């Protein structure tokens with residue numbers, strides 16, 4: 001189907017044809033992808049090569065499937081755990097892999113003409129943002145850049161910085177309007193309001209006018225109703241009431257965002273008494289579901305069986321604890337428009353094209369590491385933006401569910417209408433990046449810093465602090481003998497390819513532990529490094545081998561942390577968590593996945609995620625400079641054992 005391009009798309013295409021680099025900034029669902037597609041098509045016509053990077057695997061996978069339909073063998077994908085057609089002229093990558101390849105495979109980049117960064121505003125992610133910044137900073141200057149961004153207020157600042165780094169002008173195309181307008185509603189105290197005015201007029205008090213003690217979760221229940229003035233009573237705010245309204249007003253399909261896996265599933269089951277789909281549609285959905293389960297070979301999976309019951313009612317859920325293949329089945333069915341009500345965590349919001357007529361927010365807050373916080377405006381706007389499908393809906397409907405003590409009045413208004421937060425640099429090169437910079441430019445490596453967005457943006461005292469931090473990291477690398485009088489030791493060579501885990505693995509390599517491991521122990525160790533344990537999680541009982549591995553890790557960690565504390569380095573190297581040792585060992589030994597699920601307390605999606613990260617690390621170990629032959633072979637065996645069946649991401653991608 002041919003579409004007529006919007007003016008901002010036309011302008012972007014004109015600028016591309018004139019040979020400019022470009023930043024495109026437009027709201028969610030506006031149509032930034034066609035601009036990336038234009039770049040790809042032009043490059044193909046001229047026999048040039050393109051790299052397309054995306055922040056999450058669901059997004060790179062979706063792009064791979066979409067592009068493959070058009071480009072067939074000319075498309076390839078390389079993420080941490082997948083490598084299909086790695087020499088293809090159109091290569092999809094995670095931003096991490098692209099950044100690493102800048103150091104490790106500069107030859108390959110000579111042929112590249114364009115680099116596309118989808119969701120480039122990820123640059124301000126506290127944990128991963130530095131990777132985007134490094135990727136831009138170290139991209140060769142012959143490469144043209146296309147950045148696609150959600151609405152950010154300081155896009156000009158970002159563009160000016162990129163320009164100073166690359167020396168070429170970079171144009172900006174900005175679209176502020178949404179094609180399908182959004183209508184905001186609220187559900188509070190059991191009533192639905194259609195504007196902020198109505199909400200505030202009808203007695204929404206807000207955080208500051210609510211007695212503090214009542215804000216504590218669970219307290220309301222303890223207060224006898226008779227003693228509470230009516231304006232301070234809490235009334236039930238039933239989800240059923242809201243969904244019933246959506247059904248009655250023909251506002252399904254609905255994307256319902258909740259902020260924990262457990263809540264997502266509970267909600268879905270809460271609605272399992274209702275049916276949102278009938279007759280032919282229902283048959284079609286059930287048939288498609290079975291077909292897809294079959295294709296992915298997960299028809300017998302417990303979670304797939306459970307979900308079947310909901311599917312028959314037009315309901316589904318989606319979160320990171322699910323098997324990746326099952327998540328993909330749900331995504332595909334949602335795109336086919338047969339699912340009417342989907343409960344999901346926020347990962348569904350990012351970039352994947354999954355629009356609905358309505359979006360519901362369960363709460364205006366979300367949990368994070370240190371407690372609960374209000375949603376950021378950009379997070380809210382990206383999720384809300386999923387409402388309203390181009391060509392299908394004249395408006396998108398957004399419903400925010402609130403307790404009267406959740407947010408201040410102004411906070412509610414800002415969430416809806418406020419400018420989204422500016423992108424701020426999170427530049428903080430890890431040890432491996434510093435090693436690579438040191439390899440490239442010796443003592444002049446620190447000159448990379450003044451070119452960073454951080455140096456461009458931050459006030460001078462912060463610049464000094466950051467530069468000191470980076471120097472201290474090199475100092476640790478010298479004190480721990482990764483670099484000695486300006487040259488790399490074997491340990492330094494090895495660690496420079498192991499982004500994020502370089503010191504733990506470097507030390508275990510240096511003291512000879514790593515090279516003595518068999519494939520099971522190697523996988524156990526790597527899983528412990530990548531697994532992010534929860535605070536207060538009890539230490540699991542371990543077998544003798546895992547226990548001695550943990551002891552060795554703790555020794556090494558103490559030494560690393562001693563140096564980090566001395567030099568005030570933050571964040572510190574993370575401790576390993578051996579909580580999944582039993583599962584890793586069983587899986588490496590060939591246990592079937594269904595059996596694994598029985599012996600494990602951990603969500604299947606979480607297991608697969610950790611195993612896939614282990615695969616990524618195994619590959620990094622195999623390709624690191626100076627890995628001894630024996631260790632390479634162990635890593636290869638370890639990978640063959642762990643990368644199979646449900647865990648094998650390539651198999652999932654090759655499934656049509």
Ligand SMILES: Nc1ncnc2c1ncn2[C@@H]1O[C@H](COP(=O)(O)OP(=O)(O)OP(=O)(O)O)[C@@H](O)[C@H]1O
Nearest residue numbers: 003004005006028029030031032033034351353390
């Ligand atoms: N000019 C157009 N006319 C009609 N439909 C369009 C047009 N441009 C894009 N679309 C459709 O709009 C939908 C959203 O497009 P796209 O995924 O590119 O949005 P996006 O800007 O990348 O959003 P996100 O911020 O979620 O990444 C797609 O279904 C696409 O086919």
Ligand SMILES: [Mg+2]
Nearest residue numbers: 032033118351
């Ligand atoms: Mg997009």
